[in-house]
Amino acid sequence: MHIVVCMKQVPRDNSVKINADLTINADGIEQIMNLFDEYAVEEALQWNEKLGGKVTVLSIGPDDWKEQVRRALAMGATDSLLLSDPAFAALDVLGAARVAAAAIKKLGDVDLVLCGRNSTDDESAAFAPALARLLGWPQLTYVGKIPALEAGKIVAERHLEEVIETVEASLPAVASVIKGINEPRYPSLLRIRKVAKVEIPAWSAADLGLTSADLAPVLNLAGRVPPPPRPKGEMIDGASAAEKAARLVDKLMEAQVI
Amino acid sequence: MDFTANYDMFLTAEHDILRRTVRDFAEKEVAPHIRAWDRSGAALDGPETRQHILPVLKRMGALGLLGICLPARLGGAGMDYLALAVVCEELERVDSFLRVVMSVHTGLNSLTLFQWGSEEQQQKYLVPQAKGEQLAAYCLTEPNSGTDAGAMLSTARRDGDSYILNGEKTWISLADVADNFLVFAKTDPSKGNRGISCFIVERSMPGFSSHPIHGKLGVRAGNTGSVVLQDVRVPAANRVGEEGEGFKIAMAALDNGRYTVAAGATGLIQASLEASLRYARERQTFGVPIAEHQLVKRMISHMVRKLDTSRLLVYRAGWMKNQGRRNTRETTLAKWHATVNSFEAADDAIQIHGAYGYSDEYPVERYLRNARGAIIYEGTRELQELLQADFALGNRENRPLRRELPAYDPEAWT
Numbered sequence: 096m097h098i099v100v101c102m103k104q105v106p107r108d109n110s111v112k113i114n115a116d117l118t119i120n121a122d123g124i125e126q127i128m129n130l131f132d133e134y135a136v137e138e139a140l141q142w143n144e145k146l147g148g149k150v151t152v153l154s155i156g157p158d159d160w161k162e163q164v165r166r167a168l169a170m171g172a173t174d175s176l177l178l179s180d181p182a183f184a185a186l187d188v189l190g191a192a193r194v195a196a197a198a199i200k201k202l203g204d205v206d207l208v209l210c211g212r213n214s215t216d217d218e219s220a221a222f223a224p225a226l227a228r229l230l231g232w233p234q235l236t237y238v239g240k241i242p243a244l245e246a247g248k249i250v251a252e253r254h255l256e257e258v259i260e261t262v263e264a265s266l267p268a269v270a271s272v273i274k275g276i277n278e279p280r281y282p283s284l285l286r287i288r289k290v291a292k293v294e295i296p297a298w299s300a301a302d303l304g305l306t307s308a309d310l311a312p313v314l315n316l317a318g319r320v321p322p323p324p325r326p327k328g329e330m331i332d333g334a335s336a337a338e339k340a341a342r343l344v345d346k347l348m349e350a351q352v353i
Numbered sequence: 354m355d356f357t358a359n360y361d362m363f364l365t366a367e368h369d370i371l372r373r374t375v376r377d378f379a380e381k382e383v384a385p386h387i388r389a390w391d392r393s394g395a396a397l398d399g400p401e402t403r404q405h406i407l408p409v410l411k412r413m414g415a416l417g418l419l420g421i422c423l424p425a426r427l428g429g430a431g432m433d434y435l436a437l438a439v440v441c442e443e444l445e446r447v448d449s450f451l452r453v454v455m456s457v458h459t460g461l462n463s464l465t466l467f468q469w470g471s472e473e474q475q476q477k478y479l480v481p482q483a484k485g486e487q488l489a490a491y492c493l494t495e496p497n498s499g500t501d502a503g504a505m506l507s508t509a510r511r512d513g514d515s516y517i518l519n520g521e522k523t524w525i526s527l528a529d530v531a532d533n534f535l536v537f538a539k540t541d542p543s544k545g546n547r548g549i550s551c552f553i554v555e556r557s558m559p560g561f562s563s564h565p566i567h568g569k570l571g572v573r574a575g576n577t578g579s580v581v582l583q584d585v586r587v588p589a590a591n592r593v594g595e596e597g598e599g600f601k602i603a604m605a606a607l608d609n610g611r612y613t614v615a616a617g618a619t620g621l622i623q624a625s626l627e628a629s630l631r632y633a634r635e636r637q638t639f640g641v642p643i644a645e646h647q648l649v650k651r652m653i654s655h656m657v658r659k660l661d662t663s664r665l666l667v668y669r670a671g672w673m674k675n676q677g678r679r680n681t682r683e684t685t686l687a688k689w690h691a692t693v694n695s696f697e698a699a700d701d702a703i704q705i706h707g708a709y710g711y712s713d714e715y716p717v718e719r720y721l722r723n724a725r726g727a728i729i730y731e732g733t734r735e736l737q738e739l740l741q742a743d744f745a746l747g748n749r750e751n752r753p754l755r756r757e758l759p760a761y762d763p764e765a766w767t
C-alpha cells in the first residue's frame with residue numbers, strides 16, 4: 096500500500112504580522128507541522144506498520160520546509176517529496192491542489208492520500224476536496240476513524256457535528272482526518288540522526304509539467320486585517336461562590352442561553 | 354519570538370527536531386501535572402511513595418532521552434553533546450526535576466561509564482542505562498563532606514575478589530528511585546584525594562538502603578535522599594578506573610554534570626522570560642499593559658541578556674565536548690553564569706507577576722525555588738568563582754586524563 100500524506104508547515108501561533116503587501120510576516124515565530132497533518136502522518140504510519148508498503152510525505156513549499164519533512168521521516172515515513180518552485184510562492188488553495196495532484200499522478204502507484212482537515216493558518220479546509228476532485232478520486236472528509244483499509248477499499252468514519260457516518264470507498268481515494276483520530280508519536284531520536292542526511296527529492300513546476308496558467312490564483316486577496324479583539328468578559332460579583340453562581344444562572348437565563 | 358533561532362553555528366536541523374520533540378513531551382506529559390507533583394513534594398513525609406516519578410523517568414527512557422549522547426552500539430540515540438544541552442534546556446523549561454534526571458543519570462553516571470568504564474561494565478550497566486531500562490545516580494556528597502569531597506568518610510576495604518563498602522551519602526538525587534549508583538569511597542584513607550576509588554553499586558546488593566530528604570525548598574517533584582551502605586559487598590569488577598583514581602573520575606564527571614545543569618538553567622531563564630512576556634502583555638496598570646512601563650521592560654531586557662549569554666556559554670562548552678577538547682573551565686563558567694542568572698531571572702519574573710507570582714497559581718515561584726538549588730549542587734557558586742580565578746591566575750591547568758570523554762563521531766555513533 097502506498098500512502099501519501101500532504102503536509103504543510105505553519106507558524107506555531109497566530110500572532111503573525113501582516114505586511115504592507117498583505118502577505119503574512121511570521122518572522123521570529125517558530126514553524127511547525129500543521130497540527131492536523133500530524134494526525135494524518137500518524138494514521139499513515141499505523142497502517143503502514145500493518146500493511147507494509149510506503150508512506151510518502153509530500154509538501155509544497157520552499158527549501159526551509161525540509162525540517163518538517165524530516166520530522167515526518169523521523170516519525171517513520173519511508174519517503175519524502177518536496178514540491179518547490181519560486182512559481183509556487185503565491186498559490187491559492189486550488190493552485191496548491193493542482194500542484195499536489197500533478198505530483199501524485201506522477202508518482203503513479205498511490206493508493207491513498209491523507210491530509211489534515213485544514214491548515215491552522217489558512218483554514219480553508221478545501222485542499223483535500225479540491226485534490227480529490229482534480230484526481231477524480233473519492234473524497235472522505237472529517238475522518239475520525241479508519242476501521243478498515245485493504246487492497247482496493249477503505250472504510251472510514253466521518254465525524255460530523257451531529258452524526259458519525261460510516262462510508263466505504265474504492266481506492267485510490269483522498270481522506271482528510273480530524274484531531275483525535277490517533278495519538279501522534281514523537282519522532283524517534285535514532286531516526287532523527289538517520290534521516291538527517293536523507294536527500295529529500297524536490298520537483299519543480301517544470302518537472303510536474305505545470306504552466307503559469309495552472310498556477311494562477313482564482314482567488315485574489317483584497318484585504319487582510321487582524322480580527323477585532325474579543326470583547327471583554329464580565330466578572331460576576333457576589334459574597335459567596337453560591338451567590339455568584341446564582342447570579343450567573345440568572346444572567347444566562349436572561350440571555351436565553353439556558 | 355523564537356529565542357532558540359540563529360544558533361546555526363552550533364546547532365543543526367536535527368537539534369531543532371529534537372527540541373520540538375522534547376518540548377512536546379514536557380508540555381503534554383508533565384506541564385499539566387507539575388503543580389500537583391511539586392506540591393506532593395512539600396507534603397512528603399516518610400518513605401518515597403509518590404507514583405508519578407518512575408513512570409515519567411521510564412517515558413524519558415522510552416523516548417531515548419536518557420541515552421541521547423551515547424553511540425547507538427551502546428544503546429544510545431547517537432546524537433551529540435549539544436543534543437544533551439537541548440534536551441536539558443527543554444526539560445527544565447517545564448520543571449527542574451526532569452533535568453536533574455539528565456544530570457545524574459546521563460551526565461554524572463552514564464557519561465562516566467562511557468569515559469572510564471571497561472567494556473564489560475559498559476555492556477552490563479551503560480547499555481541498559483542508555484536505553485532507560487535501568488536508572489542511575491551519583492553519590493559523592495556525605496553529611497560532613499560537600500565542597501571538600503576529599504574529606505569523605507566512606508570506605509571500601511578490599512576483600513579477595515570484592516570490596517566491602519561502608520558509609521553514608523546524602524543529598525543524592527534519585528536515591529530512592531535509581532537502580533545503579535556510582536559511589537566514591539576511600540580505599541586508602543591515609544592518601545587523601547589520591548585514596549578515593551569509584552564503584553558501581555546496585556540497589557539490590559545486601560546492605561544497601563535509602564531514604565528521602567523531606568522539606569526541600571525546590572525540585573520538589575523529584576526525589577532526593579540519602580544512601581546508607583552497610584558492609585555492602587561489591588565485586589572488584591565493579592570498580593571504575595584504577596584504585597585511587599576516584600577523585601579524578603568524580604571531577605571529570607562534574608564536567609558533564611555541570612554542563613547539564615548550565616543548559617537546564619538556560620531553559621529556566623527562558624521559562625521565566627516567556628512567563629513574564631505573557632503576563633506583562635496581559636496585566637494592566639494605569640491604563641496600559643505593564644509591558645509598557647520602562648522598569649518592567651528593563652527586567653525583560655535583562656532576562657534576554659541572561660538567556661543569550663548563558664546559552665552561548667553552554668553551546669561553546671558543548672561544541673568543545675564534540676571536538677573532544679577538555680572543557681573544565683568553559684563548562685564551569687557556563688554553570689556559574691547560567692545558574693546565578695537563572696535565579697535572578699526567576700526573581701524578576703516573580704516581580705513582574707506581582708502578588709500572583711508569589712503563589713503557585715503561576716509557575717514562577719517554582720522556578721525561583723528550583724533555580725536556587727543549582728547555585729549549590731555540582732559545585733557551589735563560590736567554588737566556581739575560585740576555579741575561574743585560579744584558571745585566570747595560572748594556578749590551575751587541565752592535566753591530560755588517562756581517559757578523556759570521547760569526541761562525538763557522527764559516523765561511528767549512529
Ligand SMILES: Cc1cc2nc3c(=O)[nH]c(=O)nc-3n(C[C@H](O)[C@H](O)[C@H](O)COP(=O)(O)OP(=O)(O)OC[C@H]3O[C@@H](n4cnc5c(N)ncnc54)[C@H](O)[C@@H]3O)c2cc1C
Binds near residue numbers: 492577729730732736
Ligand atoms: C537538590 C540537590 C541535589 C543534590 N544532588 C546530589 C547528587 O546527586 N549527588 C551528590 O553527590 N551530591 C548532590 N548534592 C549535594 C551538593 O553537591 C552539595 O550540597 C554541594 O557540593 C555543596 O556541599 P555542602 O552542601 O556540603 O556545602 P559545604 O561544602 O559545606 O559549603 C557550605 C558553604 O561554604 C562555602 N565554601 C565551602 N568551601 C569553600 C571554600 N574553599 N571557599 C569558599 N567558600 C567555600 C560553600 O560555597 C557554601 O556556601 C545535591 C544537593 C542538592 C541541594
